[in-house]
Amino acid sequence: MNYNWNWGVFWAPSPDGAGTYFDMLLAGLQWTIVTAICSWLIALCLGTVVGIARTTGSRWMLLAGNAYIELFRNIPLLVQLFLWYFVVPELLPVQLGNWVKQLTYGAFYTAVIGIGLYMSARVATQVTAGISALASGQRMAGLAMGLTKAQVYRYVLLPQGFRVILPPLTSEFLNTIKNTSVALTIGLAELTARARAMQEFTFQVFEAFITAAALYVALNIVVTLLMRYIERRMTVPGLVAGG
């Protein structure tokens, strides 16, 4: 291979004027992290609500929950982002639509909402699975001591269910991080987008993408270690994981 390696390029100033190319990638990493965390909060909240709704025993709540999940799971994320970014503002009343289109961080907000909703369907599936994995006797025992349905969820089912699904939730969070890269298509300057930009400016393809890849791997490792620590903290003595 006669490729001209030039790792020094990272210390050259980048055309965006914000510093070196390395600074540019780091700024991308920051956008990746912030977008992932904000999306994840939406996914966790909505996913938990929808996941619980599917376990209440109410038939129409189950149907509504299933419909929600099928809707967000069966359309590619990229298309969903396009819908939020290009289509929804057109369907809003004109003034509101124009205001939305002129938002400074429009791509960011769109990514957070789009990825958040997309991931919420996956979180909902896990939450339902976690609650269903518990023996039905736990719900009965809670009701039998006089707890209301809401209290049974709050004090009995959710604390156990979330412990069961902590590992799959970890991988869904990792998926959220990876999915932020799809938002480069609507102009979010996250890590992959910055690597692409750096490649276009410098033609140092491999330095740019290998470094970006290494940053993703590092992010993965940090999150995995963090979640393992949390899992250990949450372990209940004498309780075999997985219910």
Added chain:
Amino acid sequence: MFSNLDFSVVSNSLSYLFFEGMTFTLMLTAIATVGGLLLGTLIAMIRLSSLPVLPQVAAAYVNLMRALPLVLVIFLIYFLLPYVGQWVMGASRPIAVGALTSSIITFTLFEAAYFSEIMRAGIQSIPRGQVEAGYAIGLNYRQMMSYVVLPQALRNMLPVIFMQTIVLFQDTSLVYVLSITDFLGAASKVAQRDGRLPEMYMFAAAVYFIISFTASRFVQRLQARTAIVR
């Protein structure tokens, strides 16, 4: 609002959308599924083997692929391939590799990592007692695998493999970043040309939804039919 929508742009471009776009999307899905399954089986076998070094290499490959966003891998391989081609051919300059070839290779390599994990999990999900029971009635390793473990493992794996294929079908839309005319690419091109983004993207979403939803329903029914009662 809705009154501005004009869906004639969709009906006027149907043949382009489906004969050009959807054909490519389905072709890419099919090739990457078959290629990914073959390569994935190989990787899973290596990982479960007791060969030296290779299992670790395979594990590293799988973990790396699973840690990276698909979009990044699409770019990386697109830019990497010309140099690999040059090295393989012994050419003096990087070989031009088209976006189509590149996307096929990317998806095969990427999906292989995911498929191999599904297979590994499927084989490992068979309780140790089943293996012991197989040996206990006098089967050898090959017989034990092919009569006891694999029939059960396949039944567990098949629905997951189909589900992953549906995910893959949706993921192929990401070749958009290489400006390829897949289904979404075709819709996007018409949308830009005629200035009809809302109509085209809503239509694209509906088509993806109908195909994915129907397919996943089919898989769920299959799963119910092949499930082993325990």
Added chain:
Amino acid sequence: MEMISLRNIDKWYNPSFQVLKNCSTTIEKGEVVVVCGPSGSGKSTLIKTVNALESIQAGDIVVNGISVTDSGTNLPKLRARVGMVFQHFELFPHLKVIDNLCLGQVKVLGRSRSEASEKARKMLERVGLSAHAEKFPGQLSGGQQQRVAIARALVMDPVCMLFDEPTSALDPEMVSEVLDVMTELAGEGMTMMVVTHEMGFARKVANRVIFMDGGEIVEDRPAEDFFQSPESPRAVQFLSKILPH
């Protein structure tokens, strides 16, 4: 005074399968009633209708003067006064023993944390488990867990207790420690409805025995009569299988 009264209870799991057929019985305050019968006879379902853990399609249930079947009844409030012990203990595995005992007192009865905790410790002492207050359920033996479960029901000051096969998930050597606690409780005048196969317990402690088969109450008689001269062929057959020869 009637503590539990069941009148003409019908329950279907689906249109073609009726689990409870016209079941009626009354349990007086202070009475101990054992419900027995072959598996699938509907006895566990019957006991769970008393605190509405199982719904019914027809009939009336009144507990301590309050109708369970009336849609206006505050079920959580009613259930708080009806203690229940389950076959598989159903302690909350993520909570320490002491917190299992405090949850209902604090969240349902509105007791202060310190009051609840004091009551919990007294009750643990009573079932002989004071030393285990800070452990998690998974760290206890089956017999210990079931005694904690009984204590968890008792801290709510129940007016009656329901036991759903309390010893059938236990290793044989742990059965007696649980039965001893139950016998003591009966001696103190607690109203108890007990689904069990422990005929020794029934003979010694029960005032009455209800024998169920195929979703029906086949016999409902004083314990002594039931064991000495069962009336129905089905009860005779059941007893011949379950009693030591």
